[in-house]
Amino acid sequence: MPERIIYLDHAATTALDRRVLEAMMPYLTTEYGNASSIYTLGRHAMQAIDGAREQVADMLNCRPTEIAFVGCGSESDNLAIKGMAFASKNKGNHLITSSIEHHAVLHTCQYLERFGFKTTYLPVDEYGSIDPDAVGRAITDQTVLVSIMFANNEVGTIEPIAEIGRICRAKKVPLHVDAVQAGGAIPIDVIALNVDMLSISAHKFYGPKGVGMLYVRQGMRILPQLQGGSQERGRRAGTENVASIVGAAAALRLAYEEMEQEAPRLIALRDRLIEGLLTIPASRLTGHPTQRLPNNASFCFEGIEGESILLNLDLLGIAASSGSACTSGSVDPSHVLLAMGLSPEWARGSLRLTLGRENTEADIEKLISVLPGIITKLRMLGG
Ligand SMILES: *Cc1c(COP(=O)(O)O)cnc(C)c1O
Numbered sequence: 001m002p003e004r005i006i007y008l009d010h011a012a013t014t015a016l017d018r019r020v021l022e023a024m025m026p027y028l029t030t031e032y033g034n035a036s037s038i039y040t041l042g043r044h045a046m047q048a049i050d051g052a053r054e055q056v057a058d059m060l061n062c063r064p065t066e067i068a069f070v071g072c073g074s075e076s077d078n079l080a081i082k083g084m085a086f087a088s089k090n091k092g093n094h095l096i097t098s099s100i101e102h103h104a105v106l107h108t109c110q111y112l113e114r115f116g117f118k119t120t121y122l123p124v125d126e127y128g129s130i131d132p133d134a135v136g137r138a139i140t141d142q143t144v145l146v147s148i149m150f151a152n153n154e155v156g157t158i159e160p161i162a163e164i165g166r167i168c169r170a171k172k173v174p175l176h177v178d179a180v181q182a183g184g185a186i187p188i189d190v191i192a193l194n195v196d197m198l199s200i201s202a203h204k205f206y207g208p209k210g211v212g213m214l215y216v217r218q219g220m221r222i223l224p225q226l227q228g229g230s231q232e233r234g235r236r237a238g239t240e241n242v243a244s245i246v247g248a249a250a251a252l253r254l255a256y257e258e259m260e261q262e263a264p265r266l267i268a269l270r271d272r273l274i275e276g277l278l279t280i281p282a283s284r285l286t287g288h289p290t291q292r293l294p295n296n297a298s299f300c301f302e303g304i305e306g307e308s309i310l311l312n313l314d315l316l317g318i319a320a321s322s323g324s325a326c327t328s329g330s331v332d333p334s335h336v337l338l339a340m341g342l343s344p345e346w347a348r349g350s351l352r353l354t355l356g357r358e359n360t361e362a363d364i365e366k367l368i369s370v371l372p373g374i375i376t377k378l379r380m381l382g383g
Contacts, residue, residue, distance in 0.1 A: 165193045
């Protein structure tokens with residue numbers, strides 16, 4: 001194994017930033033109070049949570065009372081969708097989502113189908129873009145929720161959320177946005193976007209694993225999905241993970257502070273990578289050519305297995321992904337790539353490279369120098 005791993009899987013997770021760890025340290029050691037306790041140690045914990053909530057609200061442009069801290073991005077998606085669906089049972093039983101959502105959304109909708117809900121899974125075009133007008137056309141008088149992702153985790157396509165938000169607001173149907181990939185990467189303003197609920201997760205922007213956030217617009221009623229104490233204004237029972245909540249806010253603040261510098265740097269690296277890898281025969285870029293996350297370069301190579309590429313890269317100390325982390329290990333081609341109209345032969349040969357803070361130009365050049373040989377070798381071996 002080479003000494004330094006070239007980590008190109010930032011869409012799966014990111015390393016905890018040292019500065020974030022420092023902000024968390026007191027709450028992992030001396031400040032261990034339960035935020036519900038009335039003595040000083042407990043009040044310190046509550047003050048830390050309140051401060052974190054204010055910071056997150058400030059960055060998303062909402063009120064602190066509209067932010068709930070939860071256990072992860074998946075839980076945030078679950079709470080938004082189940083919480084709204086079950087709270088709206090007397091209004092209707094129809095949900096709208098897209099065919100390229102994360103499984104935290106897709107499997108939640110499928111679960112709700114067992115309770116009498118019906119889901120419309122909207123198609124996408126060849127770039128993975130959702131047509132806002134198709135959202136409008138799918139809305140019926142039975143629709144209780146639309147859930148559309150901000151940016152796709154596999155191919156990086158950024159969806160027209162502001163336009164979708166405008167349409168949903170006009171039809172008075174709540175919109176939930178899975179912004180877990182977008183959080184910390186591009187600016188998010190819940191007012192400008194007209195969204196009613198929005199999910200992010202700290203480990204995708206150099207914060208700790210195991211803490212998510214859900215924005216719920218004031219006046220929206222959702223049913224809690226975890227019963228117990230009245231933490232998080234009754235939305236999520238359980239003693240607060242103070243250190244991680246503090247870390248999530250610190251990580252988001254750093255991401256916002258550095259975004260103006262970091263996003264153009266990543267875009268330049270991404271575009272160099274795309275240019276370099278598309279010289280490989282029978283290769284193609286997946287996702288939208290311009291409306292895509294600054295750090296996402298994803299490809300398909302005809303006639304080979306993505307898993308084989310990953311194993312060859314791993315031998316060189318390069319960490320990458322094929323489709324989403326959750327589906328790797330299974331041989332099924334990605335539901336996202338199939339929804340974009342790729343044939344299974346192309347979709348099986350997918351490679352997702354997602355860049356981040358530690359990556360340099362040298363990392364990119366290394367990949368451009370080794371990948372063509374790996375693809376040629378695998379094709380000679382017959383996949
Ligand atoms: C990672 C991810 C999730 C799940 O977040 P966790 O914190 O890992 O549970 C949900 N949606 C998208 C788009 C993601 O990328």
